[in-house]
Amino acid sequence: MQHILNRMIVQSMETDRSWFEGDLMERFLRYVRVHTTSDPHSASTPSTERQFDLARMLETELRSLGSTDVTLDEQCRLIARVPATGPGDPIGFMAHVDTAPDFPGEHVNPCVHERYDGGVIELGGGFTLDPAEYPMLSRYTGETVITTDGSTLLGADDKAGIAEIMTAVAYLTAHPQIHHPEIEVIFTSDEETGRGMDGFPVEKLRSGFCFTIDGTDEGAVEAECFTAYKATVSFTGYSIHPGSARGKLANATSMAATYIAMLPRSESPEATDDRYGFYCATEVTGGISKASATIILRDFDHDIVKRRISYLEQLARTIEGSFPGGKVDVNVDRQYLNMADFLAPHPEVLDRVRKAIAATGMEPVIHRIRGGTDGARLCERGIPTPNIFTGGQNLHGRYEWIALPAMVRASKTIVNLVQLFAG
Numbered sequence: 014m015q016h017i018l019n020r021m022i023v024q025s026m027e028t029d030r031s032w033f034e035g036d037l038m039e040r041f042l043r044y045v046r047v048h049t050t051s052d053p054h055s056a057s058t059p060s061t062e063r064q065f066d067l068a069r070m071l072e073t074e075l076r077s078l079g080s081t082d083v084t085l086d087e088q089c090r091l092i093a094r095v096p097a098t099g100p101g102d103p104i105g106f107m108a109h110v111d112t113a114p115d116f117p118g119e120h121v122n123p124c125v126h127e128r129y130d131g132g133v134i135e136l137g138g139g140f141t142l143d144p145a146e147y148p149m150l151s152r153y154t155g156e157t158v159i160t161t162d163g164s165t166l167l168g169a170d171d172k173a174g175i176a177e178i179m180t181a182v183a184y185l186t187a188h189p190q191i192h193h194p195e196i197e198v199i200f201t202s203d204e205e206t207g208r209g210m211d212g213f214p215v216e217k218l219r220s221g222f223c224f225t226i227d228g229t230d231e232g233a234v235e236a237e238c239f240t241a242y243k244a245t246v247s248f249t250g251y252s253i254h255p256g257s258a259r260g261k262l263a264n265a266t267s268m269a270a271t272y273i274a275m276l277p278r279s280e281s282p283e284a285t286d287d288r289y290g291f292y293c294a295t296e297v298t299g300g301i302s303k304a305s306a307t308i309i310l311r312d313f314d315h316d317i318v319k320r321r322i323s324y325l326e327q328l329a330r331t332i333e334g335s336f337p338g339g340k341v342d343v344n345v346d347r348q349y350l351n352m353a354d355f356l357a358p359h360p361e362v363l364d365r366v367r368k369a370i371a372a373t374g375m376e377p378v379i380h381r382i383r384g385g386t387d388g389a390r391l392c393e394r395g396i397p398t399p400n401i402f403t404g405g406q407n408l409h410g411r412y413e414w415i416a417l418p419a420m421v422r423a424s425k426t427i428v429n430l431v432q433l434f435a436g
């Protein structure tokens with residue numbers, strides 16, 4: 014097994030820095046201008062047809078880079094293969110084409126600040142990006158920084174990830190002397206609506222391991238996320254005219270309110286951080302005869318989430334006891350599982366990621382996310398998938414920005430990583 018990076022290749026990538034900068038800049042500026050905002054209120058997949066605009070563009074580009082088996086399906090999932098130049102099991106890289114529906118993503122006009130002077134950046138519309146508020150900016154004094162014009166988001170989440178993968182593929186295609194196994198490139202739709210992996214054709218993938226390129230700070234890898242369940246609690250009351258209700262009415266709205274009030278405040282999102290999970294009521298609707306509450310359950314430890322599920326069931330019986338004639342049903346759906354449990358049997362994967370990041374000149378940092386990723390959904394379907402940084406900052410809003418050297422290092426990390434999987 015070739016576990017030591019070829020020093021010659023690392024050095025030659027250093028001399029290719031301006032090539033990486035040029036290729037990334039051209040791709041990133043082009044991709045962010047394509048309007049790909051997803052829509053959480055749409056029932057279709059993809060949630061917005063516009064996501065195809067970028068997916069089709071990438072389909073053509075991957076074909077012209079010599080990728081094989083390039084397929085774009087009706088759900089806007091693009092899968093392509095970069096042929097192997099050496100032995101080894103296939104590995105995958107994944108990013109998403111949509112941008113967050115939380116903020117306008119149409120008419121994105123990226124602003125390039127070359128040789129950033131370290132001061133306050135005027136975005137436009139009176140909005141500014143101040144290093145006093147966002148100290149990470151100072152790290153890139155003298156470098157190229159890309160921001161919004163203050164009116165839209167930038168879309169670095171996740172077009173930076175897409176550009177970084179595409180540039181790495183272009184580099185590898187131009188340097189067939191670099192040994193790597195087959196690489197699967199996977200671009201998905203609707204990551205931001207949480208539905209991107211619903212019905213994903215995992216059987217089409219050959220990779221034993223995948224990497225989402227969808228994180229933030231340079232050098233960071235996310236290898237642990239919440240285990241997540243969603244409970245839908247239905248309250249059925251007994252309805253009768255309030256004027257003659259004494260001893261008879263079971264008010265479903267009162268039942269729901271009491272139920273939610275009995276969730277432990279010490280285990281709420283606002284009372285927890287670090288390794289501690291929570292209950293969080295995210296929606297309540299109701300009338301006298303029927304009400305419904307949605308409660309999400311999160312924790313890093315699966316047993317603790319199970320304990321919370323059983324508390325919700327016991328609480329249903331308690332509420333039924335105190336509202337005679339009323340009924341409470343709890344339905345629980347699993348959303349995603351902690352990817353750490355799937356990565357634990359394969360310590361070599363994170364080891365190689367650490368090596369690739371260090372070889373690119375950064376300090377690797379393994380993070381825990383208080384949320385989930387599309388990678389977590391792939392993990393439970395048999396493909397361990399940690400999340401690697403893109404360099405993007407202040408995601409999902411007008412203050413989003415990214416530094417070009419961070420993108421270069423993300424792309425080079427991919428080039429270094431694939432070599433560590435060459436058998």
Ligand SMILES: [Zn+2]
Pocket residue numbers: 109170171204227
């Ligand atoms: Zn993302």
